[in-house]
Amino acid sequence: MMDTQEPSASTQEISTAQVRAQSMPEPQGAAAAAKPPQIPLAPIKRVQARFNPLADGMLYLVVFLGGTLGTAMRYGLSFILPATAGTEGFWHAFHVPTFTANMAACFIFACLTSYLSQAAWIRKRVRELTSRGIGMGMCGGFSTLSALAIEELTTMQASLIAGAVFYLLVSFLMGLIVAYLGARLGLALAARKTAKAAIVAVRQQQPETWRHVTAGETVAMPETRGDDAVAAGVGMTGASGMSGNGSASLAGDVSGHIAHINPPSYEPAPITDEIPLTGDPTTGEAH
Incomplete structure (x- = not known):
């Protein structure tokens, strides 16, 4: 008969420092400094309650x-x-x-x-x-x-x-x-x-470009550039309409051109909000 001996059990120990080092890696880069930079967190959006018309x-x-x-x-x-x-x-x-x-x-x-x-x-x-x-x-x-x-x-x-x-x-x-x-x-x-x-x-x-005009009145407007002028017929119609009489027309000579009026812009303002930075919890670097 041959004697069989079981191998000895492994008794290798893992220290607490090694477990902590493996679970919590050392910071690198700017996060390893004595006073790492503080990364501002994005503000939490306010959660509004749903409106209940029955209430x-x-x-x-x-x-x-x-x-x-x-x-x-x-x-x-x-x-x-x-x-x-x-x-x-x-x-x-x-x-x-x-x-x-x-x-x-x-x-x-x-x-x-x-x-x-x-x-x-x-x-x-x-x-x-x-x-x-x-x-x-x-x-x-x-x-x-x-x-x-x-x-x-x-x-x-x-x-x-x-x-x-x-x-x-x-x-x-x-x-x-x-x-x-x-x-x-x-x-x-x-x-x-x-x-x-x-x-x-x-x-x-543009308040300076508007004035009331009566029928039969000769209106002289200052000369402007050709590309900034509009048709005289359109301007005459708009001026007679501002007088309150839709059927009235301007009589006489109109010297110069009618100044161009820039129409108001109804486009919404561009969004200029900045994208908040997000910090890496391991390295502390901002992305």
């Missing part, structure tokens, strides 16, 4: 007040106008107060919505409250679809089928027409306001 009490208030006003207006309209267009027969199915309230609400709501969509000069919060209060509240309380449905059922029970169908079709078709007209009016009003604001902005930038 906005002001919206509830303006809708409540607008709905109260619209309901009162429709109730008062029933006392001013006759209940139906006729006492009996075909026109007895046409309910005038409900039809008038629905058409007026469609027109007001479409006009208001189109105007506020272009009214950039009004604060966003004011536009929101106005749209909810007048549009959703007042127009919603002023118009009524439930009354229209009840009137249709009552008319059909009275065997006035033709009148009921006519009243329903006219209500929906006229609603679309008056809504279109209201939207066009709102856009026209907003465009007029925008044009006035643009004129005021140009006047503020």
Whole structure:
């Protein structure tokens, strides 16, 4: 028999300094100095809570007040106008107060919505409250679809089928027409306001180039370079338009050229924010 001996177990020890050196490497470069440079950290972006419209009490208030006003207006309209267009027969199915309230609400709501969509000069919060209060509240309380449905059922029970169908079709078709007209009016009003604001902005930038001119007046402008002049006909039209009379025209000789007016720039300002530096945790070098 041969004696077998097991190999001795390895008892090599690892010192704490070696473990620390392997897990935490020595800094190099600028980080190895006695006072390494401090790297400013990028500011943390502010986390804004998501806006919950159901938690906005002001919206509830303006809708409540607008709905109260619209309901009162429709109730008062029933006392001013006759209940139906006729006492009996075909026109007895046409309910005038409900039809008038629905058409007026469609027109007001479409006009208001189109105007506020272009009214950039009004604060966003004011536009929101106005749209909810007048549009959703007042127009919603002023118009009524439930009354229209009840009137249709009552008319059909009275065997006035033709009148009921006519009243329903006219209500929906006229609603679309008056809504279109209201939207066009709102856009026209907003465009007029925008044009006035643009004129005021140009006047503020170059006030010396603007003056009022009356019809029949001869205007002499200082001569400028050919590449900086605009057509005399365009300048005459703009000058007569500034006098408030669109049909007036300038008579007489115009000496020189009309100075060129640089249009205002609406391009946004360039972004010049610097990219923050990020430091390497091991070496301390900035990237």
